[in-house]
Amino acid sequence: MTRTLSEENYLKAIFHLSRNSKEKVSITTLAASLKNTSASVISMLRKLTAKELVDYDKKKGASLTTAGEKAAIEIVRKHRLWEVLLAEKLEFSWEEIHDIAEQLEHVHHPELADRLDKFLGFPQFDPHGHPIPDIKGNISKVSGKLLSDSDVGINLEVVGVKDSSSMFLNYLKQLEIKIGSKLMVEQIIDFDQSAIIKINNGSNISVSRKFLESILITSTLPEVNDPK
Amino acid sequence: MTRTLSEENYLKAIFHLSRNSKEKVSITTLAASLKNTSASVISMLRKLTAKELVDYDKKKGASLTTAGEKAAIEIVRKHRLWEVLLAEKLEFSWEEIHDIAEQLEHVHHPELADRLDKFLGFPQFDPHGHPIPDIKGNISKVSGKLLSDSDVGINLEVVGVKDSSSMFLNYLKQLEIKIGSKLMVEQIIDFDQSAIIKINNGSNISVSRKFLESILITSTLPEVNDPK
DNA sequence: AATAAAAATCAGACATGGCTAATTTTTTAT
DNA sequence: ATAAAAAATTAGCCATGTCTGATTTTTATT
Numbered sequence: 001m002t003r004t005l006s007e008e009n010y011l012k013a014i015f016h017l018s019r020n021s022k023e024k025v026s027i028t029t030l031a032a033s034l035k036n037t038s039a040s041v042i043s044m045l046r047k048l049t050a051k052e053l054v055d056y057d058k059k060k061g062a063s064l065t066t067a068g069e070k071a072a073i074e075i076v077r078k079h080r081l082w083e084v085l086l087a088e089k090l091e092f093s094w095e096e097i098h099d100i101a102e103q104l105e106h107v108h109h110p111e112l113a114d115r116l117d118k119f120l121g122f123p124q125f126d127p128h129g130h131p132i133p134d135i136k137g138n139i140s141k142v143s144g145k146l147l148s149d150s151d152v153g154i155n156l157e158v159v160g161v162k163d164s165s166s167m168f169l170n171y172l173k174q175l176e177i178k179i180g181s182k183l184m185v186e187q188i189i190d191f192d193q194s195a196i197i198k199i200n201n202g203s204n205i206s207v208s209r210k211f212l213e214s215i216l217i218t219s220t221l222p223e224v225n226d227p228k
Numbered sequence: 229m230t231r232t233l234s235e236e237n238y239l240k241a242i243f244h245l246s247r248n249s250k251e252k253v254s255i256t257t258l259a260a261s262l263k264n265t266s267a268s269v270i271s272m273l274r275k276l277t278a279k280e281l282v283d284y285d286k287k288k289g290a291s292l293t294t295a296g297e298k299a300a301i302e303i304v305r306k307h308r309l310w311e312v313l314l315a316e317k318l319e320f321s322w323e324e325i326h327d328i329a330e331q332l333e334h335v336h337h338p339e340l341a342d343r344l345d346k347f348l349g350f351p352q353f354d355p356h357g358h359p360i361p362d363i364k365g366n367i368s369k370v371s372g373k374l375l376s377d378s379d380v381g382i383n384l385e386v387v388g389v390k391d392s393s394s395m396f397l398n399y400l401k402q403l404e405i406k407i408g409s410k411l412m413v414e415q416i417i418d419f420d421q422s423a424i425i426k427i428n429n430g431s432n433i434s435v436s437r438k439f440l441e442s443i444l445i446t447s448t449l450p451e452v453n454d455p456k
Numbered sequence: 457a458a459t460a461a462a463a464a465t466c467a468g469a470c471a472t473g474g475c476t477a478a479t480t481t482t483t484t485a486t
Numbered sequence: 487a488t489a490a491a492a493a494a495t496t497a498g499c500c501a502t503g504t505c506t507g508a509t510t511t512t513t514a515t516t
Contacts, residue, residue, distance in 0.1 A: 006503060028463060040504050042465065047503095058464075059512085090343040100337050107331040115318040234473065256493060268474055270495065275473095286481090286494070 005106055008075055009034065010044050011053060012105075014064055015072035024061035070137060074113065077133040079105035080126035081116045087127040088120070094127060094178065095169040129160020129179055129216055144216035147183065147197075148209065156183040160216035168214055175199060183217060233334055236303055237262065238272050239281060240333075242292055243300035252289035298365060302341065305361040307333035308354035309344040315355040316348070322355060322406065323397040357388015357407055357444055372444035375411065375425075376437065384411040388444035396442055403427060411445060 003011075013033045017025045031041045045062055048054035053068035064072055082104040086097040114135055117123075124140060125131055131140045144159040158181045161168065172178065177199060186196040186204055193209035231239070241261045245253045259269045273290055276282035281296035292300055310332040314325040342363055345351075352368060353359055359368045372387040386409045389396065400406065405427060414424040414432055421437035 004502080026463075027465090036503090037505060038464065039466080039506080044503075089347050090340075091347075092339075092343065096337075100335065100340065103335040103337075104332070107328065107335075109324075109328050109331075111320075112318075112328065115320065119317050119319075232472080254493075255495090264473090265475060266494065267476080267496080272473075 002108075003071065006044065007048060007051075007053070008071070008106055010041075010048060011064065011068055011072040012075050012079075014054065014062055015069065015076065018063055024057070024063045026061045030062065073133045073137045073139070075105050077137075078107070078113050078116075080130055080132040081113055081120060081123070083126040083128070084120050084123045084132070085116060093173075095166040095173065097127060098164040098166065098169075125160070127179070128164050129158075130164075142216060144218050146213055147185070147215040147217050148193075148212035150185050150217060150219070152185045152187060154184065155220045156185070156217040157181070157220045158183060158215060159218050161214055162216060163214040171211075175205065177215075182220070183215075230336075231299065234272065235276060235279075235281075236299070236334055238269075238276060239292065239296055239300040240303050242282065242290055243297065243304065246291055252285070252291045254289045258290065301361045301365045301367070303333050305365075306335070306341050306344075308358055308360040309341055309348060309351070311354040311356070312348050312351045312360070313344060321401075323394040323401065325355060326392040326394065326397075353388070355407070356392050357386075358392075370444060372446050374441055375413070375443040375445050376421075376440035378413050378445060378447070380413045380415060382412065383448045384413070384445040385409070385448045386411060386443060387446050389442055390444060391442040399439075403433065405443075410448070411443075 010030070013030055014025050017029055017033055027038050027041050027045070030036075030045075031038045034041065045054055045056050048068070049056050052065055053071060054062050055065055056062045079101045082101040083097045086092040086100055086104075087094070092100065117132075117135065122134075123132055129142075129144070131142060133139045142160065146162070147156070150156055158177060158179055160179065161172070177183070182200050184198045184201075186198055188195045189206075193212075194206060195209075195212055196204050196206050198204050238258070241258055242253050245257055245261055255266050255269050255273070258264075258273075259266045262269065273282055273284050276296070277284050280293055281299060282290050283293055284290045307329045310329040311325045314320040314328055314332075315322070320328065345360075345363065350362075351360055357370070357372070359370060361367045370388065374390070375384070378384055386405060386407055388407065389400070405411070410428050412426045412429075414426055416423050417434075421440075422434060423437075423440055424432050424434050426432050
């Protein structure tokens, strides 16, 4: 029943990938995500299938069984709870916490996540704006939508990121964008789908399509000012 | 430069074993401590020697190089700091923390130990009474001595344990002995070196030599009552 | 339908870190 | 000094999880 580090990383990858695309995950996609070869992915999927954590169909790809999804959610729960501890208690910054949590998420103990959860005051979201699965594995809907789906000229507020890599987070830091920052899409460039956005009601910068797809926002309805 | 889980466990074992006996550590001793075979130990010592973390001399046994000791102390520091967090913040009990800390101690990040240390208020000892190496690797002397070295009839106070196994700690829990408990050796049985001890000024129980060698105490000088 | 490109799979290899079963020291006791 | 016991070492094997280099299967394109 015990899961190895590798097994856990595969479960997590399948979980995230099938969550994004809502579909079964192909070998190639998994291989790219885990930075392994297709051959390695296939042999691990066999192992996970034997353990009944994964269903695999050559045509349709891989998906998690109920047991596999439960395991994956536990890992994600630990990851995000540890991120909260690292950020709030140990004062690590946005860019640092992900890699440490990648290690901490694999620490096994039946009560660890729940104790952490309680100590942290049952946080709903991690420092990147991702929902923390509760003790039963329920995951609240992400409140925001992608910046790439926003219209021009609307007041927006950053509620999370889709990419937690330190590469991306360092870029955000440089741009002085964090959770709560105000954004507005000024213009979309048809040529390459890049955009010009205004940051914190200050400077305008040009960002790529990839950037737009990596930020979660909510539109801040202009204060209900005097609706008459 | 990165160390594997196994390497770290060997370094830690050598550190603890050579600290206890003050001597180089034999293959057999290491094998017993790690629950591996001698053959496995030899091959790992070769690897660690190549990495210049261990000195090994067939006649005298294994010892840590300066670099090896530094690495070992970092691991011990992390282990003990995590134990404090687990006990004090997450409310885990004496018996539970050791095994979780065995996993946490291998989480790598250059600043993690120091952030933990600060968050926990720079604790001097872990919940088992073991000194926590400071940021420079200095380890304060254990304040107590072994219960097995105590004379009969002296008021004693438990300051720590030498054995952090859950087996031993559960036994202590059953006996209602913890750090701060009052003890007195009532009688030593010459036959097998076992002893009768009084616990918390209450009941007398019989304990083995092994037990006596697993508890650290200080003698609580009878209150300086009216020295006249 | 035929073919090229993409994806999946297979076969075989490798590094790690364990193991067992000899075999060779080394130590200890007679 | 020698035999027995203990410790160290060697040789070879195994499982895990990865890889490379074919090869086969699927999917897309014309």
